[in-house]
Amino acid sequence: MKVKVISRSTDEFTRERSQDLQRVFRNYDPNLRTQEKAVEYVRALNAAKLDKIFARPFIGAMDGHRDSISCMAKNPNYLKGIFSGSMDGDVRLWDIASR
Numbered sequence: 001m002k003v004k005v006i007s008r009s010t011d012e013f014t015r016e017r018s019q020d021l022q023r024v025f026r027n028y029d030p031n032l033r034t035q036e037k038a039v040e041y042v043r044a045l046n047a048a049k050l051d052k053i054f055a056r057p058f059i060g061a062m063d064g065h066r067d068s069i070s071c072m073a074k075n076p077n078y079l080k081g082i083f084s085g086s087m088d089g090d091v092r093l094w095d096i097a098s099r
Contacts, residue, residue: 062094 013023030036067088074082080097 062092064092065090 015022027033062084065084065086065088067086067090069084069086071085072082073084080095082094082096083091084094085091
């Protein structure tokens, strides 16, 4: 019976100093990476979707909270307003139509 053993040299994997970066070994053989084209297609599609999302214009900033905002809610009866609550306990009603 044959047993295949993986042998690695410690010189290839140990760093000379603690500040040195870890070496990353990659095999770009197309026979081993059969899904490479599909993965690249999905990555390009996701990048195009993100570009479309971030291409929207910036409407305006709602300055006024002293701490970070923890929640936002809209009122179904008053379509122009949005409520926002911050971590310091402040709740504000913003008039979106005036911005």
